Amino acid sequence: MTAKPRLKMADIARMAGVSTSTVSRALAGNTLIPQPLRERIVALALAEGYVVNQQARGLRLQRTQTINVVIPLGHDADQMISDPFFLEMVGRLADEITLRGYEVLLTKVLAPTQGWLDRIIQLNRSDGLLIIGQSNQHQALNAVADAYGPLVVWGGDLPDRRYCTVGVDNVAGARLAVEHLIGLGRRRIAFLGLPEAPEVGLRRQGYLGALEAGGIAVDPALTVPAHFSGEPELEGIQYLLSAGVSLDAVFAASDVIALGAIRALAEAGLRVPEDVSVVGFDDVTVARYSWPPLTTIRQDLGRGAREMVNLLFARINGQATDSVFMAPELVVRQT
Amino acid sequence: MTAKPRLKMADIARMAGVSTSTVSRALAGNTLIPQPLRERIVALALAEGYVVNQQARGLRLQRTQTINVVIPLGHDADQMISDPFFLEMVGRLADEITLRGYEVLLTKVLAPTQGWLDRIIQLNRSDGLLIIGQSNQHQALNAVADAYGPLVVWGGDLPDRRYCTVGVDNVAGARLAVEHLIGLGRRRIAFLGLPEAPEVGLRRQGYLGALEAGGIAVDPALTVPAHFSGEPELEGIQYLLSAGVSLDAVFAASDVIALGAIRALAEAGLRVPEDVSVVGFDDVTVARYSWPPLTTIRQDLGRGAREMVNLLFARINGQATDSVFMAPELVVRQT
């Protein structure tokens, strides 16, 4: 293995018998350089496998051609992003960013500490920030948004929000879900999810609103704080069942929680949807693959990612942008 | 929104009444600077929210403190990485890389063209490459590995492989799966997967080997090229069923394909596992959440990611490394 030294622009310049200025201009497609020479230099670079060093270029130009996708993990103690929703979002964002000729820097912030956002910005590693989920960092986001423009957040519409946000109308989505369950004749509807997470909190608001509108009294025993991912959501339902709480429906704050619940119900000998109806939230890919296929509230991830990236690039160009909250959609499948 | 100018080291130096050299040394924890002064400078930087500009630092130091996670998409026409296996791998790698104080640059290569790997290297955006999946780039990887050290690939053990690889013994895994099915008394075992993908090809080898060892004649009609992700895998099984091919078991090259198959079987009125047994490959998170829970071949993603990152850092430090192929494990659940 002979580590061959990397080429620099000066090498190409020497080979071509011109200065680095000329190479730089030629590679940038500058029409000051006559086309034949330009093409000769471009061909030479290609043949030698030379590409401009982005680190040096970035320092000079004061930009990085990179977007930082950040996942703050304030609630989730476990180190992993295991929720497929986050993972799919990362994939979609990466597609959109790549499409625009930018690179993706992926950052997970395990325990957001004072100044974490400032730090990321000062590091000068990206031209803009895409934050997936507000976690428990609503105030930190507000504080930074006043002084730093190129920032777009995926999340819910919280009061006093001053940062540009893309998301779904969580309250409306939850209402859709619970109204559907009520329409099915269900009355004992459990809510599974950690309400401290902003979006889950909004979904719980929608749940409570729909119950009230349906004339159903809220039973606090039917709310179980389930984690966003991992195994613990199994325990949520198991806890309810072992406590002897009767229920005929479950509204879960995420599809993963819903799938866990279905499994726990099945293990307890309850049939879905005959004995208990279940509705999830997200319409993650696996919701379609589970059996029975999961009824859920669809968030259009593809569109969400596109909106986020569009807004971010607008903001990078100094434009002001509004937030976008998309209408959620009930996808009735078989649970 | 007042875009406040970013601080540079010179600003901190002025505030502290010292030179930038001193600040640089202090921030680096250099003991040449007396501890009180060092602490004063560190405190000042913290108070001002100053962090060293990584772009400038990287140029000077000739390193980026960044690992490039690359996903070559040679087979899959669709732009998305939708297979949860890839997505989970990205998450795990990100965890391991972050743990070591490095950043993650995520790159998807949609249609790998001549010289794509050289280009990534010449871009100088990372200190090492982690390639997820060989796709159809075995030769390109071999070619580059001779001259570029810090490169580790997730994939199968192909002949003539010269690059450092981490993966699972795909042949053994497939054998495990098919032996299990044979042990269940199954004889008409279908194989679902695109054999052009290297790992799938190896899994098919194991499938054929196990059939032979079990004294079962191979029926070519039972091999259906199913895509790695997306909906098309549904069609695979549907095609078989509509063609009137009888089968009593399915070995799928991935869990996603297996889940699609289960759904197609259910829609055709066939019960899993009563009428048809199904075994997947990967043990992706959702394999546990599906109902019935999927029997599958487990690849230890956590360990795999750890091995890849460890090997990569060893190689960054100039060490030679061996490849690692882990023993797969049959996880018997209910299909």
Added chain:
DNA sequence: TTGAAAGCGCTAACAC
């Protein structure tokens, strides 16, 4: 049309 030279923000060899 092309090249020389300055400078992006940082680190470290060298001088004091």
Added chain:
DNA sequence: GTGTTAGCGCTTTCAA
């Protein structure tokens, strides 16, 4: 101990 200075690889102003 601390500061001066050179230079990492590039782009672009300025001069020719």
